[in-house]
Amino acid sequence: MAAKFTHLLKLSVGTETVDDLAAWQATAHDRWPDGQPRHVTRMWPKREAEILAGGSIYWVIKGFVQARQKVLRLEEVIGQDGIRRCAIVLDKRLVRVEATPKRAFQGWRYLKPEDAPRDLSGARAQEETLPLDLQNALADLGVL
Template identity: 70%
Template sequence: MAGHIHLIKLSVGTESVEDLAAWQATAHERWADGIPRHVTRMWPKRAAEVLNGGSIYWVIKGFVQCRQRILRLDEVTGRDGIRRCAIVLKPGLIRTTSAPKRPFQGWRYLDPKDAPVDLSPDRQKDDALPPELAGALAEIGVL
């Protein structure tokens, strides 16, 4: 889709795609509509591009492993009175090819040309390879 940009974010504390899915499944209880969100301090300046077909790519254990489509951005106010951005996500994680990513703080923009490709639909339910192995295989063009 032309004119869009993605976000990339570390999934701190999760060990696997399944772990992130389980956390989102329990965290939904905090939101009246049950749709997962990630709350962040910074509002994307390129919000229109993010909302024009962008996804959030999740880095787990040093590798991009999955993504979620971004539905909208909601303003939320924390208990401390500070305005924050809730990135509202389409439920369900889409596995991608594994790509190494060094740690960083917050989220970053990810150009679509640099985004890992989705695994084929028949591979979405495969048992996950260890991230290091998946990354090595992707690097040589096997995955």
């Protein structure tokens, strides 16, 4: 029987494109000794074992799930304020996924594997993303 796993869903606040997210994460070597990108959050996921059993973090950018990264591990980080936080350590590789509309939400959410957008394959992964207004129009029509 395959291991039960789950994913995380998170807004990429302040990011306009997947390339913006990649560029910001490329500076991880300035912030973390191992150079792996991290997302630091106040809450520790209660479903840690399921996330670490094969889960990814799916990034919502400008109202659409557009990319994912494999979650490598969770680390405790103590902020300058003395508060314990969770650093979600991510694979450096960003995988583009089929753009899927998603309304804004606070924090992160769990995402069942069967509800996760599919990875874009081959040449499609290199395609430019559609302009936001066109993505919204196609989503309203049920095409995206």
